[in-house]
Amino acid sequence: MTIIHSSPSAAAALEQFDIKNSTAIQVGDLYFFSGMTAIDLSTFEVSQADVATQARITLENFGAMLEDMGLSLDHVIKVNAQLADVTEFPSWNAVFLDVFDAPYPCRTTVGAPLVVGEIEVEIIAASTPRK
Amino acid sequence: MTIIHSSPSAAAALEQFDIKNSTAIQVGDLYFFSGMTAIDLSTFEVSQADVATQARITLENFGAMLEDMGLSLDHVIKVNAQLADVTEFPSWNAVFLDVFDAPYPCRTTVGAPLVVGEIEVEIIAASTPRK
């Protein structure tokens, strides 16, 4: 087991928000991640932009954290997204298809009241890439 | 890793809905699936029936996709269900107990605003059956 308490790319932002849960924990070939939202990793502010922009920032945050671990968005196998407004699914879906490359990860999307922001995303990654 | 981009049983329906995420991705002994709802795999329509019927169709869809992969509903270890109306839990629970056999999978059920339909289900399966 490897515990990534705080990925270098995200460490300062997560500390700013006093987030103490681990960023990711690896068990064997699987990497389980904490939920992430559209926190700007340099300004430490949650984006107030539209859901498409927030979705892109959130996935890019995962991309930066995965790179810290020697992985990339190509290693993501599962994406769970919760939207504050589920009718925004098409906007989220467009970003998902743009940020990831085929073959795409598995994915589930539902609506949910969120702690902050318009989208909360959680991922599972694998030690080998999808392609 | 094995990526099941589109299970033969579901391929035509998923293409009809322009669903591009992978159906399932296997890592070692675990198979992670995308969320599924009550899409009729032959008519390509989302069921407008009551939640019990939609739940049954959804689980049968997983059954068909698992069979494509040489597995069955007996290989499911984890079920996450989201209900558009959480007070329908008893109807969903009855279908869960009818479609699966003991020992039952692990399960979590909560309510959520859904993209389509009355129920969204996500599963994890294993390479060995529960019984």
Added chain:
Amino acid sequence: MTIIHSSPSAAAALEQFDIKNSTAIQVGDLYFFSGMTAIDLSTFEVSQADVATQARITLENFGAMLEDMGLSLDHVIKVNAQLADVTEFPSWNAVFLDVFDAPYPCRTTVGAPLVVGEIEVEIIAASTPRK
């Protein structure tokens, strides 16, 4: 695969509520658990206390079930929490930080209409502890 149909600590309570899904299923080094809420394992009643108390009872239930399996809360790698009232996040977060020890598990928290109670928690544990 090892199926923990009903952990001794929770068996009587789960039977009282006619809960038939498995408590946990182990595949390799991972233990997937069913969702749990603030059921008092001795009185078989769902707590009517505030969300902080309910969160503590829920995590202590997992602790008891993990002990039945020769594990502890130190083996938890992932926590998914759903709050009936997402504005109660600070109360839940305080309990999370108090019950678990650093390095903390990964975690995602969102709001959701719940079947019963103020909080529903689901965990994944590993065969080796976080520390």
